[in-house]
Amino acid sequence: MQVPFLDLKIQYKSIKNEIDPAIQNILDNTAFVLGKAVSDFEAAFAKEHGVKHCIGVSSGTDGNHLALWALGIQPGDEIIIPADTFIATAWGATLCGAKPVFVDCESDSYNIDPKKVEVAITKKTKAIVAVHLYGQSADLDPLREIAKKHKIYLVEDCAQAHFAEYKSKRVGGLSDMASFSFYPGKNLGAYGEGGAVTTNDDEVAKKVKMIRDHGAIQKYNHEMLGHNYRMEGIQGAVLGVKLKHLDKWTEGRRRAAKKYNDLLKDLPFIKLPKEMNYAKHVYHLFVIQVNVGGSKQRDDLVKYLNDNGISTGLHYPIPLHLQPCFKDLGYNKGDFPVAEKLAECGLSLPMFPELSDEQIVYVCDSIKKFFIA
Numbered sequence: 549m550q551v552p553f554l555d556l557k558i559q560y561k562s563i564k565n566e567i568d569p570a571i572q573n574i575l576d577n578t579a580f581v582l583g584k585a586v587s588d589f590e591a592a593f594a595k596e597h598g599v600k601h602c603i604g605v606s607s608g609t610d611g612n613h614l615a616l617w618a619l620g621i622q623p624g625d626e627i628i629i630p631a632d633t634f635i636a637t638a639w640g641a642t643l644c645g646a647k648p649v650f651v652d653c654e655s656d657s658y659n660i661d662p663k664k665v666e667v668a669i670t671k672k673t674k675a676i677v678a679v680h681l682y683g684q685s686a687d688l689d690p691l692r693e694i695a696k697k698h699k700i701y702l703v704e705d706c707a708q709a710h711f712a713e714y715k716s717k718r719v720g721g722l723s724d725m726a727s728f729s730f731y732p733g734k735n736l737g738a739y740g741e742g743g744a745v746t747t748n749d750d751e752v753a754k755k756v757k758m759i760r761d762h763g764a765i766q767k768y769n770h771e772m773l774g775h776n777y778r779m780e781g782i783q784g785a786v787l788g789v790k791l792k793h794l795d796k797w798t799e800g801r802r803r804a805a806k807k808y809n810d811l812l813k814d815l816p817f818i819k820l821p822k823e824m825n826y827a828k829h830v831y832h833l834f835v836i837q838v839n840v841g842g843s844k845q846r847d848d849l850v851k852y853l854n855d856n857g858i859s860t861g862l863h864y865p866i867p868l869h870l871q872p873c874f875k876d877l878g879y880n881k882g883d884f885p886v887a888e889k890l891a892e893c894g895l896s897l898p899m900f901p902e903l904s905d906e907q908i909v910y911v912c913d914s915i916k917k918f919f920i921a
């Protein structure tokens with residue numbers, strides 16, 4: 549049996565009758581950049597997340613940059629970022645000229661460890677970026693308290709966490725501002741690049757809109773510095789269609805996760821993802837940790853699964869503090885043991901809403917055979 553890591557074709561086929569006319573409508577109206585499809589999507593996405601403003605942008609990376617730019621982050625500022633995340637979280641800081649300051653993650657949730665945040669705060673710290681990694685919310689209450697105490701911003705990177713919940717509320721409106729990615733493989737994916745910034749703050753939302761479009765609200769009147777971070781019309785149309793299916797797809801991911809958990813729970817060689825009591829996990833990724841034999845055993849398992857037709861992923865093989873591009877920041881191996889262990893022993897199993905029970909059984913049987921045979 550073949551089990552892909554992700555299957556975008558199945559999903560497209562299931563909604564082709566809605567997607568094709570929505571794209572055709574953009575072509576007929578030549579509404580290629582922003583336009584009604586984008587603003588309709590923005591309104592629907594904001595409503596779904598219980599947040600006042602959603603501004604559609606060109607990618608999640610651009611959303612990270614825009615969020616910090618609109619908050620006034622400048623060269624010399626420091627931004628606290630988890631050591632285990634995709635590099636784009638850190639680009640938000642570096643593109644503003646600020647310095648990323650890394651903090652280890654928790655061994656259960658894999659999210660930034662609030663207990664370790666405060667020691668990383670200096671006079672230069674201006675914001676904490678909490679990533680809801682793999683689809684599970686970070687523990688926002690203690691982070692919010694720390695941010696309030698030090699008068700700094702709390703920003704959410706929700707690239708992997710559409711419809712994820714913290715204490716029964718959807719992420720994305722639970723901090724000063726948030727960014728989302730609609731990269732095709734995300735829980736809500738465009739058919740190209742796309743992202744969004746969300747906030748409840750009217751002033752900040754206005755700034756984000758201006759920066760997204762060359763610092764102007766009125767064409768050719770550039771009130772502030774800006775860039776071109778606009779969302780394309782076709783992406784707005786695709787996302788508008790797909791948003792209506794997201795609840796069902798989220799439940800599909802949660803069903804797949806439950807099946808994995810049920811089938812693998814007694815296997816002592818691996819650690820399963822833990823859904824924290826404050827979170828509703830949306831399983832963008834289903835990441836296990838190989839408990840024995842370190843990275844060699846993990847890599848052997850990857851090969852074994854691959855030889856048996858099962859594709860897997862590593863998220864992420866090098867934590868941010870050990871990335872060559874951040875060499876000058878002076879971090880060393882051993883600085884963030886939880887993130888480093890995850891990099892060495894973590895393994896992402898196939899995960900998408902349409903993953904069949906049969907495929908999951910095959911993946912789990914293969915893992916058992918690897919360890920037991």
Ligand SMILES: Cc1ncc(COP(=O)(O)O)c(C=O)c1O
Pocket residue numbers: 607608609610612633634636637679705707708728729730731742743
């Ligand atoms: C945590 C995180 N932040 C930001 C991004 C960047 O999003 P994009 O690929 O849309 O630029 C990603 C994408 O993988 C991500 O996983």
